[in-house]
Amino acid sequence: MMNRIILIGNGFDLAHGLPTSYKEFIENYWTQWPQILKSCNSSTCFDKLVTFSCRNKGWVWCDLISQCHGEHGPFKPLPVKEIIEAIKTDTENFSITRTPFFEVINKAVETKNWVDIENEYYQLLKRIVRKDTELYESPQGLDEELDIVKSKLVVYLSEIQKTRIIPELINEDIRKAIYAPFKAKDISVDGRTAFDEFLTERWGKAQNAESPECKSLF
Secondary structure (H helix, E strand, C coil): CECCCCCCCHHHHHHCCCCCCHHHHHHHHHHCHHHHHHCCCCCEEECCCEEEEECCCCCCHHHHHHHHHCCCCCCCCCCHHHHHHHHHHCCCCEEEEECHHHHHHHHHHHHHCCCCHHHHHHHHHHHHHCCCCCCCCCHHHHHHHHHHHHHHHHHHHHHHHHHHCCHHHCCHHHHHHHHCCCCHHHECHHHHHHHHHHHHHHHCCHHHCCCHHHCCCC
């Protein structure tokens, strides 16, 4: 009915400087691991998407964190990338294993610097149906992984909404475009009759049908 279309999606968030892209979600996911490992008393830490394993039974995860962080000088945020890289490169003592779907998502971020999670899911689902992969015996395994990713994404976006959406983010040009009054030309040709009927029902009864306010705008 309307010729004016206001399409609000992820780009709307990004235009306001909010870190809501899938890439930023994945990067934020990894920033939580140093703190998890620091408090981990087991040689294996697992969160249903990633497994950190230490082959040296005498090793304590917090030792690695301390080495990468440095014990002297003023406190600084834990260098996440350095810690993860140290674990990845020391294959003799450590290993990081990602579940198949999460591996695909991360590979896309690492190689392309962006990821379309829905598309990666669809492509992998087609391979499962064609039996073109041994990663899953059935789509149910893929769906279970997707649900885990979705739950973590919900938590991440909820935190962004709670902490990052502030009045200062308002883009005045976008606000004006959304709330600008509708004009007659904004109504599609096919919708003009329906719009006339809407106006008549809303503002006009039989005695007011001839009033200027209720006559067709077209």
